[in-house]
Amino acid sequence: MTSLNVPVLTLDGPSGSGKGTVGQFCAQRLGWHYLDSGALYRALAYTVDRSGIDIDDLEAVLCVAKKMQFECRPSPPEPAEIVVNGDNVGNEVRNEGVGETASLLAQKPEVRAVLLDLQREARRPPGLVADGRDMGTVVFPEADLKIFLTASVEERAQRRYNQLKLKGFNGSLADLFQAIQERDARDVERTTSPLVAAEDAVTIDSTNLTIDEVVTRVLDLVLNQLDIAGIDTTERETGLT
Ligand code: DC
Numbered sequence: 063m064t065s066l067n068v069p070v071l072t073l074d075g076p077s078g079s080g081k082g083t084v085g086q087f088c089a090q091r092l093g094w095h096y097l098d099s100g101a102l103y104r105a106l107a108y109t110v111d112r113s114g115i116d117i118d119d120l121e122a123v124l125c126v127a128k129k130m131q132f133e134c135r136p137s138p139p140e141p142a143e144i145v146v147n148g149d150n151v152g153n154e155v156r157n158e159g160v161g162e163t164a165s166l167l168a169q170k171p172e173v174r175a176v177l178l179d180l181q182r183e184a185r186r187p188p189g190l191v192a193d194g195r196d197m198g199t200v201v202f203p204e205a206d207l208k209i210f211l212t213a214s215v216e217e218r219a220q221r222r223y224n225q226l227k228l229k230g231f232n233g234s235l236a237d238l239f240q241a242i243q244e245r246d247a248r249d250v251e252r253t254t255s256p257l258v259a260a261e262d263a264v265t266i267d268s269t270n271l272t273i274d275e276v277v278t279r280v281l282d283l284v285l286n287q288l289d290i291a292g293i294d295t296t297e298r299e300t301g302l303t
Contacts, residue, residue, distance in 0.1 A: 078218030099194030
């Protein structure tokens with residue numbers, strides 16, 4: 063089986079839309095691999111920062127990116143475990159500072175080009191759930207099913223605030239709201255691989271939905287789509303039949 067025959071479900075959307083949690087639950091239910099591509103950009107930002115490299119030193123950044131070993135282990139409802147060069151750095155990569163640097167690095171086309179191969183390597187049997195910003199448009203344009211998951215900025219800021227509060231965060235909701243708006247603008251307006259729904263994506267607005275409701279909706283769509291593509295879900299032991 064070549065990797066192009068391996069089914070892929072892409073979940074794109076802005077920060078806080080729920081794609082990480084939904085993606086992990088879907089991967090678990092389907093028995094598929096899971097790729098948190100945002101964590102890949104964050105892992106690069108974290109490694110670059112720890113190495114004392116200036117993010118504008120493109121040559122040094124690319125050198126780090128090319129050598130980076132990245133692994134993503136789902137553990138829903140918690141964020142996925144992220145292992146970089148052998149170290150579990152899930153907690154370290156998920157703070158606002160690293161997210162900010164990741165968003166700046168993600169604007170550089172050369173960085174995106176290096177990370178593209180790493181992302182495509184995650185497409186292994188029996189299937190892949192890939193979440194991010196450009197999974198359906200650039201990384202896996204031929205994906206079997208593409209979802210664009212969104213939610214209002216207010217709701218996304220509140221979700222992020224609730225998550226960070228559990229970790230002892232002291233900042234304000236208003237500051238988070240503004241940071242999310244700024245990050246959205248940067249992700250949407252960048253010239254290379256901007257955050258945009260693929261033409262053939264199904265959009266789901268999660269503002270008033272629970273995670274369970276979104277997961278059920280997505281899995282129904284997957285089942286339907288695999289059926290259309292003639293992929294036998296029983297053989298794949300997805301547990302969905
Ligand atoms: O989803 P996240 O907040 O963990 O992503 C961190 C940053 O990485 C985000 O601001 C934009 C960037 N990113 C990207 O450009 N392309 C992706 N496929 C995933 C994330």
